[in-house]
Amino acid sequence: MSGVTIRPVVTKADRKQFVNLAWDVYRDDPAWVPPLKDEVHGLIDPKKNPWFEHARAMLWLAERDGRVVGRISAQVDQLVLEHMGAGTGQWGMFEALDGEAANALIATAEEWLRAQGMTRAMGPISLSIWDEPGLLISGFDQSPMIMMGHHRPAYQGWIEGTGYAKAKDLLTYEVDIRPEAQGVMARLVAAGEKNPRIRIRAVDKSNFERDSAIILNLLNDAWSDNWGYVPLTPAEIAYAGKKLKPIIYPELVRIAELATGSEPGAGFEPAAFMLTIPDVNELTRDLNGELFPFGFVKLLWRLRKPRTKRIRVPLMGVAKKLHGTRLAGQLALMLIEHIRRDAVGKYEATHGEFGWILEDNQGMMSIAELPGATVNHTYRVYEKAL
Known part of the structure; x- marks a missing residue:
């Protein structure tokens, strides 16, 4: 050689x-x-x-x-x-x-x-x-x-x-999303849905800049103590929002909000989010990396009403002030179940992937494993003294 x-x-x-x-x-x-x-x-x-x-x-x-x-x-x-x-x-x-x-x-x-x-x-x-x-x-x-x-x-x-x-x-964890929530997960979701202080809403694409900023600011807050965390700048938040918008479907992206007070008419503030996207790789695989001259039109058509077998949760987070509380887990499981219902019912997905999750993030690993998810990929970051 x-x-x-x-x-x-x-x-x-x-x-x-x-x-x-x-x-x-x-x-x-x-x-x-x-x-x-x-x-x-x-x-x-x-x-x-x-x-x-x-x-x-x-x-x-x-x-x-x-x-x-x-x-x-x-x-x-x-x-x-x-x-x-x-x-x-x-x-x-x-x-x-x-x-x-x-x-x-x-x-x-x-x-x-x-x-x-x-x-x-x-x-x-x-x-x-x-x-x-x-x-x-x-x-x-x-x-x-x-x-x-x-x-x-x-x-x-x-x-x-x-x-x-x-x-x-x-x-990354993979899970069959067709079965409905059962056991502890089902009980926590049902209790949350009866709680008037909790509201789960879909993103509003007519106010996408507002909602994408809410999600990415929650992300910066929720992940700030994680290994490897680097904050997204305002310019990166705007750039990410612009890139993600074509593959955002409101039913698959949810924000959990909590009432700011117990009195009638109290407002709500963002407390958690879950961003789920169709596995666009299924829609682009045959394009061989080329959007032009015809790939762009094909992709736009496919994205109008995507039917992918797999969906992915690349980003999920709960406000840091709630970390370690029962409410944090409840909000995460409610987001998972609300999105699961629409992913199966409206988008005909059969499997979901959570990730990536740090190997020592026991809280997120427990949430992923509760609906039966198992590890399907492991990625390693290496280091060396220079």
Whole structure:
């Protein structure tokens, strides 16, 4: 095997090669779902992605005999430095066709991070914890749902072979959503539905900016003590809301509100949310990553009334002031059951996925397991002293 050369991504043609490499890596993998190329280009474009307002990144390609055989990013995020510790740099967007290319790419990313003053490398994170964090280490035979990654089994050995150890595992849970809530879950939901101080409502797409801000602000509050947490900025909240709007269906996104007082006419304040989306990967798989010239029309048509077998809960949270209370669990289970009913009845879904959930987040794991969910994918974030 001849030597590998590493070069930075500079031109538009370089970016195209960076994005297109995934098609070479996974061409024979039946579980892989081609991402929409326009989405990947937007992720790495500083002119489009507001993440670059508080972070900087470098991208590289690995080549052998004129052929691209790997890619990687390295990034320094000011918010990561503030919330995950000074000196914490990250790398991601990692793909490689062989171990030699993987070693050279990781070494290049580490060298750049050292030059930026970083003392610890963490990855893969592409580009943010809110995008596609972690390396898939179990569940290779099942296609990922929307907003989750898929990787080659060989990557684990290549990464660990360069000295990386586990920082944290992230879990996704799958559950058959057709059965109605039973047992403790059913009783808690029924009690909550009789409580006039609790109100569960669907998002209002006519006031989508208001409701998306409510959800993402609740997210910032609910997740603020979690490992890996980095706050979403107002610009990122607006950007995320704009991207999510086409796949938001009011019955699948709910906000739980609590009365602000016991007297008649008391107002309500947001207390929890659950964002559920159809598995758009089922709708885009045959597009092969291309929206134009005809893929965009096909996707718009399919999104008018999606019928996907699977739905995913990428984001869920309860206001931090309620953490550790019985009410927090009750609100979460009410949100799950209200959305489950419509997902099955109106969208004909049969299975749902929760995640990702931190491996040591016992509260969320218990909530996921109560309706019978089991782990279907494990993603690992690695770290190494530089």
